[in-house]
Amino acid sequence: MTIPADLQYTKEHEWVRIEGDTATLGITDHAQEALGDIVFVELPEIGRQLAPGEAFAVVESVKAVSDVYAPVGGEVIEVNTLLESEPEKVNTDAYGEGWIAKVRMNGETAELLDEATYTTYLEE
Amino acid sequence: MTLARTPLFDEHGSAGGKMVPFAGFEMPVQYPAGALKEYHIVRDGGCGLFDISHMGQVRVQGPDALAFLQYVTSNDVSRLTEGQVQYSALLNNEGGFIDDITTYKLSDDEYYLCINAANRHKDLAHLQRETAPFRVSVCDESDATTLLALQGEQAQSTLQPLVNINLAGIGYYRFATTEIDDHAVMISRTGYTGEDGFELYLPNALAVPLWRALLAAGARPIGLAARDMLRTEMGYALYGHEISDQVTPVEAKLMWITKLDKGDFIGRDAVRARREQGPERCLIALKLTGRGIPREHYRVFAGDAATGEVISGMFSPIAGGIALAYVQPEHAETGEFSVEIRGRRIAAERTRTPFVRSRVKKS
Numbered sequence: 001m002t003i004p005a006d007l008q009y010t011k012e013h014e015w016v017r018i019e020g021d022t023a024t025l026g027i028t029d030h031a032q033e034a035l036g037d038i039v040f041v042e043l044p045e046i047g048r049q050l051a052p053g054e055a056f057a058v059v060e061s062v063k064a065v066s067d068v069y070a071p072v073g074g075e076v077i078e079v080n081t082l083l084e085s086e087p088e089k090v091n092t093d094a095y096g097e098g099w100i101a102k103v104r105m106n107g108e109t110a111e112l113l114d115e116a117t118y119t120t121y122l123e124e
Numbered sequence: 125m126t127l128a129r130t131p132l133f134d135e136h137g138s139a140g141g142k143m144v145p146f147a148g149f150e151m152p153v154q155y156p157a158g159a160l161k162e163y164h165i166v167r168d169g170g171c172g173l174f175d176i177s178h179m180g181q182v183r184v185q186g187p188d189a190l191a192f193l194q195y196v197t198s199n200d201v202s203r204l205t206e207g208q209v210q211y212s213a214l215l216n217n218e219g220g221f222i223d224d225i226t227t228y229k230l231s232d233d234e235y236y237l238c239i240n241a242a243n244r245h246k247d248l249a250h251l252q253r254e255t256a257p258f259r260v261s262v263c264d265e266s267d268a269t270t271l272l273a274l275q276g277e278q279a280q281s282t283l284q285p286l287v288n289i290n291l292a293g294i295g296y297y298r299f300a301t302t303e304i305d306d307h308a309v310m311i312s313r314t315g316y317t318g319e320d321g322f323e324l325y326l327p328n329a330l331a332v333p334l335w336r337a338l339l340a341a342g343a344r345p346i347g348l349a350a351r352d353m354l355r356t357e358m359g360y361a362l363y364g365h366e367i368s369d370q371v372t373p374v375e376a377k378l379m380w381i382t383k384l385d386k387g388d389f390i391g392r393d394a395v396r397a398r399r400e401q402g403p404e405r406c407l408i409a410l411k412l413t414g415r416g417i418p419r420e421h422y423r424v425f426a427g428d429a430a431t432g433e434v435i436s437g438m439f440s441p442i443a444g445g446i447a448l449a450y451v452q453p454e455h456a457e458t459g460e461f462s463v464e465i466r467g468r469r470i471a472a473e474r475t476r477t478p479f480v481r482s483r484v485k486k487s
Contacts, residue, residue, distance in 0.1 A: 036349075037160040039439040040417050042466070058466065060417050062159040062349050062439070084415070088160075 001029045004095055008071070009118035010110055015095060016071040018105070023072045026099045027059060027090060030122055035061040038090040041083040044101055048076045052110040057100050059090060068100060073108035076101050130177035131270050131331035139345050147241035149178040152347040159349035163441065166317055166354055171278035172346035173338050177270045178241035181325065182251065186260035189233045196254050196390055197227060198373065200383040204229040209297045209312050211381050214247060215391025219372035219398055223247050224363055226314065228299055240363045254390070270331035274343060275321035277483070282341045283322060287311070291322070296486045304330060317354035318482040356436045359409055359448060359477025365435050366407060366448055375403045375450070405432060406456035409477045410463065412445030414470040418463045424449045425469055426459035434463060443479045447472070
């Protein structure tokens with residue numbers, strides 16, 4: 001299981017990559033592994049305003065339906081439409097091609113953990 | 125309640141099986157390959173191996189075995205020949221399902237029933253209670269029996285080298301008995317996947333060696349998640365879902381295993397009355413035309429009317445979002461169906477089961 005050092009994490013197992021005022025969001029390797037084979041991803045609409053902690057996407061595995069919560073607040077500016085045809089990218093490349101949405105940040109964030117803290121959190 | 129373990133519990137552990145509680149047992153929901161890969165092994169020409177030892181087995185013996193089974197099961201047992209298997213049901217006096225079962229005819233006075241794990245004690249109590257006027261014994265052999273399912277196009281070629289009988293000679297819903305390492309084994313060409321394959325009843329002592337031999341011969345272990353995908357694609361009923369004591373064969377579209385003209389049996393009059401009155405609900409098959417996965421308990425609409433709910437729903441790699449749903453009878457035949465998913469109604473069309481073409485070898 002990988003936990004890249006350049007990302008931040010939530011206790012609900014989302015990751016966020018912050019570059020300037022843009023945040024790219026997805027679910028962590030731990031989350032995809034726990035869920036199993038992802039067969040469907042419901043993406044948010046572009047332009048939607050997200051509050052930190054708000055459920056903004058849904059990932060469905062063979063057996064489970066799980067909400068994805070926004071690590072940061074802001075406006076959805078891009079979604080990963082690749083996941084509509086290849087939801088398994090969330091399993092195979094959670095931090096890369098498995099990204100879910102990009103958000104123009106409004107400065108508000110949920111509680112974000114750095115790599116070391118998230119690693120410790122998973123071990124607890 | 126402590127969960128029971130099958131004789132293959134440790135084998136599941138070594139295979140990396142993720143164990144979950146199921147019908148009072150700890151059973152593998154999936155192995156490291158994952159549910160989707162396991163599904164594809166069975167559907168796409170491979171050979172899947174399932175531990176289904178949680179299921180129960182009952183031996184019925186005695187001069188009145190046939191008369192007894194005619195009375196307690198819904199199908200016509202008199203049509204069975206030796207070596208034949210029949211899908212059937214135990215009904216209650218109201219016509220509701222106590223269980224769905226398979227009946228194996230060993231001889232004129234000996235039959236063998238395979239029953240659902242979750243219903244085992246209920247079924248046994250019911251069967252014991254009904255034996256009174258019959259010269260028959262009902263013996264629960266579940267704890268001594270391991271049940272394996274070997275399913276997929278390669279099932280026969282995988283199993284053949286391990287047995288001394290010609291498997292090609294066993295037709296669909298037929299069985300044969302043989303010996304493996306001096307243990308008596310019953311092998312039927314039956315299953316719950318819509319693929320060709322076998323179910324093997326064996327004494328527990330043979331469970332681990334045969335499991336290992338089948339894996340060594342190329343079979344791959346398959347968990348409950350893939351098993352449920354495979355059965356749902358076929359539209360096969362699962363007790364507690366499509367069937368329960370709340371529905372009769374009229375609602376569940378199982379009149380084909382309910383022979384009202386065979387003579388008296390438990391539930392017959394209630395089923396006949398229900399058929400005349402019409403079903404309270406109807407089981408239908410739906411396929412989403414929009415994006416989404418229908419899940420159990422999602423609401424089903426016909427036009428703007430809430431008409432029922434999804435009973436079994438899934439993402440089928442072949443057919444997409446599919447569901448078995450109970451709807452009100454007036455909407456069963458026609459209707460602009462939709463399934464409500466997270467507050468949005470996703471269009472669905474009425475379709476037939478199986479959702480995916482069955483490849484069982486009906487000879």
